[in-house]
Amino acid sequence: MKFEIARDRLLDGLSDVMKAVSSKAAIPILTGIKLDVDEEGLHLTGSDSDITIQTFIPAEENGEQLIRTSQSGSIVLQAKYFNEIVRKLPTNDIEIEVSGHLQTHIRSGKSEFHLIGSDAEDYPQLPEIDDDRHFAIPADLLKSIIRETVFAVSASESRPILTGVHWQVQEGELVCVATDSHRLARRKTRLENAPEDDYSVVIPGKSLQELNKILGDSNEPVGITMSNKQVLFRAGHVLFYSRLLEGNYPDTSRLIPSEYKTDIYVNGKTLLQSIDRASLLAREERNNVVRFTADGSNVVEISSNSPEIGKVEEQVETASVEGEELKISFSAKYMMDALRAIEGQDIVIRFTGAMRPFILKSAEDDTLLQLILPVRTY
Amino acid sequence: MKFEIARDRLLDGLSDVMKAVSSKAAIPILTGIKLDVDEEGLHLTGSDSDITIQTFIPAEENGEQLIRTSQSGSIVLQAKYFNEIVRKLPTNDIEIEVSGHLQTHIRSGKSEFHLIGSDAEDYPQLPEIDDDRHFAIPADLLKSIIRETVFAVSASESRPILTGVHWQVQEGELVCVATDSHRLARRKTRLENAPEDDYSVVIPGKSLQELNKILGDSNEPVGITMSNKQVLFRAGHVLFYSRLLEGNYPDTSRLIPSEYKTDIYVNGKTLLQSIDRASLLAREERNNVVRFTADGSNVVEISSNSPEIGKVEEQVETASVEGEELKISFSAKYMMDALRAIEGQDIVIRFTGAMRPFILKSAEDDTLLQLILPVRTY
Structure with a gap:
């Protein structure tokens, strides 16, 4: 050579x-x-x-x-x-x-x-993948899909299947779901030239994070080919193979509430900064928990309290609060992850009560849903 | 309040x-x-x-x-x-x-x-320092003095006094010396408005590194006041106190050779890059040692060899080689530290033989001297 x-x-x-x-x-x-x-x-x-x-x-x-x-x-x-x-x-x-x-x-x-x-x-041979089960997504869209879901995979190996993101293709739509059983992220994407077959695979979160680093921000199509054990992403001159996780991904659809009692419309960035401040004093505590109170007015209160260090209270103006009054506690980290994933300015948070999971999404758009389980403190 | x-x-x-x-x-x-x-x-x-x-x-x-x-x-x-x-x-x-x-x-x-x-x-009181033993150095010059010497202090606590830089003021000159007993850095600075008294203190290397981060790159004077146990640097609105190291700093003047057998004039940056490459394969080895060979021509050879991984050889053009042929081995890290401290383009390296310490300095300027002890490999 x-x-x-x-x-x-x-x-x-x-x-x-x-x-x-x-x-x-x-x-x-x-x-x-x-x-x-x-x-x-x-x-x-x-x-x-x-x-x-x-x-x-x-x-x-x-x-x-x-x-x-x-x-x-x-x-x-x-x-x-x-x-x-x-x-x-x-x-x-x-x-x-x-x-x-x-x-x-x-x-x-x-x-x-x-x-x-x-x-x-x-040196090991490249994995063999049949080329007949194939679809494509623009690179920038694929990066968004990864960014909006992969953070919610489980970091623990106690249920290995939850360390991956569930990718399902059915009826021309790609649905990606990640959960660590305390929160969940779901992204739906309508596919052009969708494949006729249905797919259901679980891609390791770590693989998607590495793929995300390699992909450029162009709208060049990335070819995606799935087999039973491997997925191949093809972007320009780069081939990216990942093994798939084996096992059945749990049915997460029942987790998402079907009716809501309190809807809060708020600026996502303002809320993110407020939660970030409130979490400063909560970090040492076990769960990094902040309290969220809606008293029926257009202002919600974010607070946290660490007996050893001190406490913080903050009022956040909302666009509107609809429905019942609410006091709820949740992980500041999960909330910030979800708000960063949505990125949009105007979001809606939908609650079903202090002990029930709640969801966050863009006020204009249903494709991305973030769900968080509250923490019992009252 | x-x-x-x-x-x-x-x-x-x-x-x-x-x-x-x-x-x-x-x-x-x-x-x-x-x-x-x-x-x-x-x-x-x-x-x-x-x-x-x-x-x-x-x-x-x-x-x-x-x-x-x-x-x-x-x-x-x-x-x-x-x-x-x-x-x-x-x-x-x-x-x-x-x-x-x-x-x-x-x-x-x-x-x-x-x-x-x-x-x-x-909260503890500020250290008390008499204001009568005082001199001043422009901030940018003080930063240079620190940068050129502090890296050579010892990282080991086995001889605590060597973890500091020896600052001596005598006859209107500040002489700063640092050594870890394998290499030495010495910087001489002529003082304006020098104090009448002589000083001799040892300032912890860590203190000087922190001071360096705080000082700006201006030529505003930094006031320096020394007592027996503390030194105070005063820069604008900032007061920086450091305790001094106790004990006698060793006499390092005898370490510096008085005559040389081989003088090599070379571009400092070219040599630095060459040593950096040669050290790539030497890093895993105990001492990160590279070999340096001057055969009498105007070209010197840098090489290193790691039996498990491979070897590297490189020719470096010099401006001139004067004196005896030479084969010598030394720590690539010490050499790179010294070359970075000198920073100048044209440097001279003066050798007294393969087993004796050698010195590096700017070809134009005697204020900064770097000394390195070779490693015995032949």
Whole structure:
């Protein structure tokens, strides 16, 4: 193997595939990055067995020569060293050559590195996925869907299925649900060119977070292909594979109340800042709980009390309060997560009483719903 | 106590004094910040017993009213909470009032915090320092002096005196020396209006690092007053006290060679980048050692070798090499620290042989000297 490549392009590619590489890889070879070069270009592959990312750098792009291959071949190089070396090389022209016994030479300017590689034959194959169950979502929309739901997955492994986001495709609609059993996020998206089949898969939250970092903010379509054990996201030259979680995702639809007794219309950002302040004194306490009181007027009160430290009270103007008076307590963290996910200026919070779950959503839009279980303090 | 203050000015003051506050304070009251307000303005004080920082916000500045005091008084508030609360208050107008039993009310917009304060009588007094032993250095020059020396103090407590920087004033010159017994940094500065007395104190490296963060890049003079146990730096409205280290600082002058056998003139930045690359593969090894070879030509070779990972070799062009051929090994970290401290483009490295300490300095300027002990590998 022998080729020349522009350092900046190699760095871009490495920064994508490095996201899959873990320093605590179960299989030693997965601490490496696989390079496959031929006259078409260079494939880089990184994996931690759960996530596999492959990116392709073409030999030529828009008439510009990016890679000059003198000899095709493959090698696996220690990710940590290879990435650092490329980053610090003195010039933008890099030559990489593998001689006998996996000896890899990396040359740039008057600097020459010799790394001991591993045999590419020992690197795991890419997962096989049939291409017939397929749909596409623009990258920016996919990023929104991930951002609005993935924070609500469970951080605990006590129910592994809840560490993932449930993706269901049915009747031309994608419904994504995440819950840690204390709060829930649900996002519905109408699909163009929806697949005819129904899908129901559970994607690990960690995979979606990594995918989110790789996706750009363009509206370029991201192809999504699902099999029984794997999902593949295809964005431009990047392939992102994730294993799926096994098991049945719980039916969450019964959690969402069907009728409400108090509706509060309020500016989401104002409420977020107020909850953030009230939570300052509540952080040390077990649940980071704040109190929320609606007395029938157009003003609600946010408060919290830590006997050792002090207390805080704040009035928040609402657009309107409809229905019964209410005193309720909830986790400030869950509330702030939900308000950040909705992002919109005008939101509505719908309560069914102090002991029942309540929901938050945009005042104009039903596609995103956030649900929070209150905390019993009264 | 009752006063109104502009949030942004209070935040600026807090950010200075917070640098002295440690969450692991030995005396509980030192987890707090002391506020003293009267019609002149507000004093804020923070301390961890080693360092004490006091800043003053005047009631009026350039005709602008910054503080409106209705009732003078003092209180100590938990630093962590007070700082966070002020940062997140909804408006720039803050009212702080202490009612009976140290109850402190912090009001802004429709938000009201109640914090339980501590009695300001229990807060330690400021160190007493006679004002007669005094000199001044411009802030930007003082920052340079700190930056060029403090990194070389010892990180180990096995010889506590080496965790400080030795400051000596004699014959109108300030000489600052730091060493961890493997390398040494020495900075000489000619003083204007030097004091008549000689001084010799050892200032903890940690204190100088914190002082460096507080000082601005202006050429405003910083007043320096030394007593037997404390040093006081006075910069504008900020007073910065540090305790001094007790004990005799070792005589380091004998460490510096008086004659040299190989002089190498080289661009400091080019050499720094080359050492940085060579150290990539050496980091896992015990000493992070790189090899340096001068064969009599104008090119020196930097190399390192980690049997498990690989090796690197690099040629660096010099301006000139004078004297004997040389093979020497040293810590890449010490070399990079020294090169960063010198900062200049053209430097000279002076060697006395592979087993003897060598020095680095600017090719134009003798005020700063860096010395490094080599590592025996041949």
